[in-house]
Amino acid sequence: xxxxxxxxxxxxxxxxxxxxxxxxxxxxxxxxxxxxxxxxxxxxxxxxxxxxxxxxxxxxxxxxxxxxxxxxxxxxxxxxxxxxxxxxxxxxxxxxxxxxxxxxxxxxxxxxxxxxxxxxxxxxxxxxxxxxxxxxxxxxxxxxxxxxxxxxxxxxxxxxxxxxxxxxxxxxxxxxxxxxxxxxxxxxxxxxxxxxxxxxxxxxxxxxxxxxxxxxxxxxxxxxxxxxxxxxxxxxxxxxxxxxxxxxxxxxxxxxxxxxxxxxxxxxxxxxxxxxxxxxxxxxxxxxxxxxxxxxxxxxxxxxxxxxxxxxxxxxxxxxxxxxxxxxxxxxxxxxxxxxxxxxxxxxxxxxxxxxxxxxxxxxxxxxxxxxxxxxxxxxxxxxxxxxxxxxxxxxxxxxxxxxxxxxxxxxxxxxxxxxxxxxxxxxxxxxxxxxxxxxxxxxxxxxxxxxxxxxxxxxxxxxxxxxxxxxxxxxxxxxxxxxxxxx
Numbered sequence: 001x002x003x004x005x006x007x008x009x010x011x012x013x014x015x016x017x018x019x020x021x022x023x024x025x026x027x028x029x030x031x032x033x034x035x036x037x038x039x040x041x042x043x044x045x046x047x048x049x050x051x052x053x054x055x056x057x058x059x060x061x062x063x064x065x066x067x068x069x070x071x072x073x074x075x076x077x078x079x080x081x082x083x084x085x086x087x088x089x090x091x092x093x094x095x096x097x098x099x100x101x102x103x104x105x106x107x108x109x110x111x112x113x114x115x116x117x118x119x120x121x122x123x124x125x126x127x128x129x130x131x132x133x134x135x136x137x138x139x140x141x142x143x144x145x146x147x148x149x150x151x152x153x154x155x156x157x158x159x160x161x162x163x164x165x166x167x168x169x170x171x172x173x174x175x176x177x178x179x180x181x182x183x184x185x186x187x188x189x190x191x192x193x194x195x196x197x198x199x200x201x202x203x204x205x206x207x208x209x210x211x212x213x214x215x216x217x218x219x220x221x222x223x224x225x226x227x228x229x230x231x232x233x234x235x236x237x238x239x240x241x242x243x244x245x246x247x248x249x250x251x252x253x254x255x256x257x258x259x260x261x262x263x264x265x266x267x268x269x270x271x272x273x274x275x276x277x278x279x280x281x282x283x284x285x286x287x288x289x290x291x292x293x294x295x296x297x298x299x300x301x302x303x304x305x306x307x308x309x310x311x312x313x314x315x316x317x318x319x320x321x322x323x324x325x326x327x328x329x330x331x332x333x334x335x336x337x338x339x340x341x342x343x344x345x346x347x348x349x350x351x352x353x354x355x356x357x358x359x360x361x362x363x364x365x366x367x368x369x370x371x372x373x374x375x376x377x378x379x380x381x382x383x384x385x386x387x388x389x390x391x392x393x394x395x396x397x398x399x400x401x402x403x404x405x406x407x408x409x410x411x412x413x414x415x416x417x418x419x420x421x422x423x424x425x426x427x428x429x430x431x432x433x434x435x436x437x438x439x440x441x442x443x444x445x446x447x448x449x450x451x452x453x454x455x456x457x458x459x460x461x462x463x464x465x466x467x468x469x470x471x472x473x474x475x476x477x478x479x480x481x482x483x484x485x486x487x488x
Contacts, residue, residue, distance in 0.1 A: 144382035145303045158388060161307055166392030169475040174310035176485045177317065179218040186278035187213050187224040193257065194284075198228065201251055202244075205230050207284075210295040216302025217312050217338055220486045223281040227291055229370060241286040245271045248284070289370050293440050294335070297356065297364055300377040301342055305353050305385060311394050312341050314475070317484045322461045327448035331458060336436050336445045339415050343436075344398050346418040350387035352394070355418035356380070357439060366440045392473065399466035408434060408459070415439050434458070 162171050187209060195207040211225030212218035228248065245263055249271055252261040261273040271284040285291065302309050319325035319337055327333035332340075345352040356377070357364045363376040389397070411420035412435040421437065429435045433455035434446035449455050465478040475481065 143377070143379045145300055145377060145380065157306055160388045161390050163390055164392050164473070166395070166469075166473050166475055167390040169481065170310050170314050170391040170395060173317065173475070173479075173481060173484060174313050177219045177221075177313060178309070179213065179220055179222060183218075183220055183222075184213060186275075187280055187282075190224075190257070190275040190278060190280065190282065191226060194226070197251065197255060198248060201247060202228075202230050208292050210291045211283075212334060215295045215298035215338075216309055217298065217316070217334075219313060219316075223283060225291065226282055226284040227288055228284055228286045229289060229292075230287065241269045244286045245269055245284070290438065290440050292370060292373055293364070293366065293368075294438070296373050296377060297439060298338060298342075300356055300363075300380055301353060304356070304380065304383045305345075307391055307394060308342075308345065308353060310391055311345075311398070312338055314395065314479070315341055315398065318465065318479045319461075321479050321484065322465070324458045324461050330448055330451050330454040332434070332446060333448060336434075339436050339439075339445060340402065340413060341398060342415045343413045343418075343420075344401050345394070346415065347420075348387060348397070350385065351418070352385050352387050352389070354383050355415075357416050358418065364439075395475075396466070396469055399462055399469060403459070403462040403466040408455075411435070412437055416442075 157171070162168050191207055191209050195205065198205045198207060206229050208227040208229060209224065210227050212222045213224045228244070230244070242263070242265055249261045249263055252258040252271075252273055257276045259274050259276050261271060264270045264272060268285055268288055272281070273284070274281050302312075316325060316334055316337055319332060323329075324331040325334060325337060327336075342353065346355060360377065360380055363380060365376075368376060406420075410423050412423050412429060414421045414437045416437060416439040423429050423435055428442075428444050432444055432447060432450075433452065434449045435444055436446040437443075438445050449458065468477050469475075
C-alpha cells in the first residue's frame with residue numbers, strides 16, 4: 001500500500017499540478033512536497049479529486065428506511081433470534097457501504113470544513129463556531145444512547161439496584177470517577193485541531209475519537225485513543241502504519257500544543273503524545289477501524305441498561321489496583337475486562353443486557369461504511385430486564401463466575417453471540433490461557449496473557465476477591481476507596 005521505492009521527481013508535473021489544487025495556500029513548500037510523497041506512495045487510483053473528508057461531527061444520519069416500532073423493543077422475556085440471517089436480510093440492511101455514486105450518503109454525517117494552516121488550527125477550534133465540538137452532538141428520539149453532553153442520572157436507578165451498602169459504595173465510586181463532560185470536550189477540542197493540522201499533509205484524513213473516552217466506560221483520568229483514517233481498508237501495520245505515523249510525528253514537532261510525540265512500533269503501532277493545553281495523554285493509531293466499530297458497540301451496551309457503567313468502572317478500578325489490568329505487562333487490557341463483564345451480564349439465567357449484534361445486526365454490520373458507524377445504533381431502545389439484582393450482587397456474581405464457574409481451558413468468551421464458544425485448536429485459540437473474542441474481527445483480545453504465572457495470578461485475584469467480598473460485603477476490603485478516587 002505504501003511502498004518505499006517511490007522518489008519524488010521534478011518530472012512529476014501532473015502530480016504537482018494536482019497538489020497545487022487540493023492543498024491550501026497556507027501550506028509551506030516543504031509540506032507540499034511531503035504531501036505529494038504521501039499521496040503518490042499509495043497504489044491505485046490517483047487522488048486527483050480535491051476531496052477533503054469534512055470535520056467529524058456526532059450528528060446521527062437520518063436513515064429513512066429504518067424505524068423501531070414498539071414490537072421491536074428487545075426486553076422482557078423475548079427470545080433472541082439465534083438463526084443465521086439470509087441473503088435477503090442482508091439486502092434489507094440500510095447501513096451498507098454506499099457505492100461511488102452514493103457519496104452524499106457517505107458524508108451525510110459531516111459538515112465540510114476547509115483545511116487550514118498548521119499554526120491556526122487550535123485557536124480556530126476554540127473560537128470558530130463552525131468547528132465541531134461535543135456540544136454539537138444530538139441523540140435521536142427513542143434511542144437509549146445519550147448525546148455526548150448528557151450525564152448519568154443517579155435518580156434513574158431502581159431502588160433495588162442500590163439498596164445495600166455494597167451497592168451504594170459502587171455507585172458513589174462511579175459518580176466520583178466517571179468522565180465528566182468537560183473532560184470529553186477537552187479531548188474533542190484536541191481531536192478537531194489535530195484533524196485540521198493532519199489534513200495539511202493528508203488532505204483526505206479524518207481523525208476519530210475512540211476507546212474509553214467515548215464508549216461510556218472512561219474515568220476522569222482516562223487517556224484518549226484516536227484513530228487516523230485516510231482510506232478505509234487493510235493496512236500492513238509493520239510498514240504502512242509506521243510510515244504514516246512517522247510523517248505525522250514530524251508534523252507534531254511543529255505544533256505548539258503537542259509535546260512528547262513518541263512512536264511505539266507495536267503489533268498495532270501507535271503515536272503517543274500529550275496535549276499541552278489540556279494535559280491529556282493521547283494514543284493515535286492508523287486505520288485501526290475495528291476500534292471505531294467496537295467503541296460504538298460498547299457505548300450502546302453502556303447505556304442500554306443503567307447498571308452496566310457503574311459495574312464496569314468499578315471492576316476496572318479493582319483490576320488496576322490488583323495489577324491485572326495492563327496488557328503491556330502480560331495481564332488483561334481494559335477492553336478485555338469490559339467484554340468479560342458484558343459476557344457475564346448476557347449469560348445470567350435472566351440476562352441483564354441483550355446481545356446487540358444478534359438483535360440489531362443492521363446497526364453493527366462489520367461491513368458498514370466507517371462514516372456511518374457513529375449513527376448506526378442511535379435508535380436502539382433501552383433494554384428492559386427482569387433481572388433486578390443490585391449492583392453489589394452483580395459484582396459478587398461476576399467475581400464468582402470467573403473464580404468458580406467459567407472453564408478457562410475449554411471456553412471462549414463471545415459477546416457477539418452472548419455465550420461461550422468451544423475452544424478449538426485453531427491458531428487464534430490454541431495454547432492461549434484466556435480466550436476473549438473480539439466482536440468484529442474475532443481475534444483474541446486477551447492474547448497478551450501469554451505467561452502461565454500471569455494467568456495464575458489473574459485467577460488468584462478473582463478467587464481471593466470473591467471470597468473476601470462474600471464474607472465482608474464491603475467494597476473497601478478488595479479496593480481501597482480513598483486510593484481509587486481521582487485526585488483533585
